[in-house]
Amino acid sequence: MVKRLISANSSEMLQMKRDDLKQSIKASEGRVILSENVVMHEAMDGITTSEIAASFGADLILLNALDVFEPKIAGLAVDDPSETIHALQKLVGRPIGANLEPVDTEADMSEDRLEIPAGRTASKASLQKAEALGLNFVCLTGNPGTGVTNRQIAKAIKTAKEEFSGLIIAGKMHGAGVNEPVVSEEAVKKFIEAGADVILVPAVGTVPGFTKSDLVSVVKLAHEHDALVMSTIGTSQEGSGSRIIEEIALRNKTCGVDIQHIGDAAWGIQSPFDNIYPLSRAIRGERHTISRMARSINR
DSSP states (O other): OOOOGGGOOHHHHHHOOHHHHHHHHHHTOSOEEEEEEESSSOOBTTBOHHHHHHHTTOSEEEEESOOTTSOOOTTOOOSSGGGHHHHHHHHHOSOEEEEEBOBOTTOOBSSOOOOOOGGGBOOHHHHHHHHHHTOSEEEEOOOTTSOBOHHHHHHHHHHHHHHOOSEEEEEOSSOTTBSSOSOOHHHHHHHHHHTOSEEEEEOTTTSTTOOHHHHHHHHHHHHHTTOEEEEEEOSSGGGSOHHHHHHHHHHHHHTTOSEEEEOSOSSSSSOOHHHHHHHHHHHHHHHHHHHHHHSOTTO
């Protein structure tokens, strides 16, 4: 058996393969925090946004807008681009993932489409590159306006199962510019059948009409099929202040989610540190919050 993620040292976390990481998250009983960080901006004084997120209690780091064919992270200088992820893992001592977007060119768009480079889309080639870079997980989802559909996410999961050995997270935080329900039972079933390890859903309170009963249904369905669930704050409410973050955190923990995600839109680069900290305290208390913040990455 593995140690639960909220109590694991950096050396233990970074050695975990897909199944071990999944079990370690499950064993943490709804107390795992994932911070999503845009890679194009350094936070301050030549450091990465990921270092700030890790220092304030994030257990998992998700890179947004990383081009896997040309991997660059602001605040991180490497001589060999192929070592970018390994270098960041060494700096933050956390499992690192990246968004890859299953863009649907035939999607019924509700807004203008945002075109993104091939290195940010989900494809056989990009997933092979994600494997080569050493990412611990991939997140198959969509940024605003990119035209990602649930149909295309299900296809991308199957490709990821063939080309990538790490954890696979899949689902939508918001509409991604498409005229379709953000979450549906049919889509979740297809994600599970395709082999997703973690079902991504919007946090209750972030997307209109997605209720606690909807989330509980998703959690029950996923857990019955040995999948985990991650609730996401991806609608800029990560900048709404600690009181709102705490309310969302407890509401979604009650529904049984395994991971709580906090997005990058508050500063446009990541959630402010004063929101990661209250999220952590709300779902796991001061003891585990301080332990994660203070535990040296050299352990």
